[in-house]
Amino acid sequence: MALRTEELMLNMGPQHPSTHGVLRMVVTLDGENVVDVQPDIGYLHSSVEKMMENRTYLQNIALVDRGMDYLSAMANEEVWVLACERLGKIEVPERARYIRTIMLELQRISSHLIWLGTFGIDLGAFTAFLWAMRERERIMDLFESATGGRLHHVYFRIGGVFEDLPEGWTDRCEEFCDYFLDRLPEYDELLTGNPIFLARTQGVGVLPLDTAIAMGASGPVARASGLAYDVRKAHPYEVYERVEFDIPVRSEGDCYARYLVRLEEMRQSVRIIRQCLERLPAGEIRSKVAVTLRLPKGEVYARTESPRGDLGIYLVSDGADRPYRVKIRAPAFSNLYALTEMMRGWKVADVIAILGSIDIVLSDVDR
């Protein structure tokens, strides 16, 4: 006689150390196998979009910093000022555009480092976390000396950046690039060659290309599934059309491919930073924009490649000094919904590995 079995509903989160924030996953288990996963979000909802309607365009820079993806504040500032500049047809000085590109790429490295460390912790490799933090600290120091903030910078302004780079900053940045490229092979030694890491990531949580596209996945998650799409190449902003870099693409679509794509992206970021530092022109860093800026009536959609993927802002203005409506297209939100497809059929122990591999930030998901 066959043993009668039942499916088990298991709540993971919202207070689970490995959910990277307050995410509740309702996991349906058949024994140890995952039958279904339903992510339950909204625990960190802060209604940023509504709050933005009550703040002026300048004040909103301080809000998108912390209201959205807090691990890549510069990327949020970038998409917001880009939307405002496109709607108001505001010129940005050349030097400011180079500085912004450098900052964005530094932010990408720092965000990927956090991901690398936490992904290591999810899989039981603690050393990688400490080392990633060590490298990230250098970037934080660079940010601190240029912007005054470590996580929340409020550095970009509509029509430029707040202040010029301090003296000697470019040398320190170049120093960091050398240092970082020296350090990167250490992660290969620690993780890429580690048999436990390989066994837990290779072939795990495969996201096929068509599913990735159907679910709206973007960024490293989509590129690890074989989608060679990067907003920096497809719709260049700032100076991305003038620098040379490659988009790392893998076709496997598993956790290991997502890991490799992000590692390679960090190398490409260093390449971009070096080119920008080389060509950094002198001159103005900010064009004259009033504190109480009034944008003309109209609407605009700006999109950027944040460390997590395709980050967009749809901005509607009615001619007042504050936006009429703002809609944020958060990359982590779309990536999170590819989770169910990735997890189905895997063991419960793989749930955390797969969740860790997509790099979500809950404040970006919930907004």
Add this chain to the structure above:
Amino acid sequence: MSAEMMPHSDGRRSRMVRIVAGLVGLVVGLKSTLRAMFEPKVTVSYPLQKLNVSPRWHGLLALPIDPETDNDKCIICFQCERVCPDRCIHIEATGKAKDRLLTRFDIEMDKCCYCGLCVEVCPTEAIVFVPHYEASTYNRANLLYDLDDLHRATPKEPIATGIVKVRR
């Protein structure tokens, strides 16, 4: 790993290869952690050692006293109050035109998001950031900084005490 991914033919040899590769991977990983053990430390023991912050550091806000006039430089233009995204600055003044006198300048530091917009718009550089990063307190009321507190927060010396280790 699922069963069908493992090669069925000559499974024994592939297992040996995997064991050897695994051992090599472990040795390589342990080698780099061992190397890190003998590198100089990158951490500081925080309450005893403190790091200096950059000159642009967004720390606490202050209205420093100008030694020439023996008063702060505020001209009561209300720009910082207007630009503050969190509306945490409250200014009141008496008198008219040139005889205006600052009667209230409160900053609710618990609301402040350290964005620095008030410092940016100030026409006389009256409101500035000081390199102070330890503002935590047991009492929420202590985070309401009035005019006296803001005058006192003038950076006479680096506020970080203890053995200050200079950032490389």
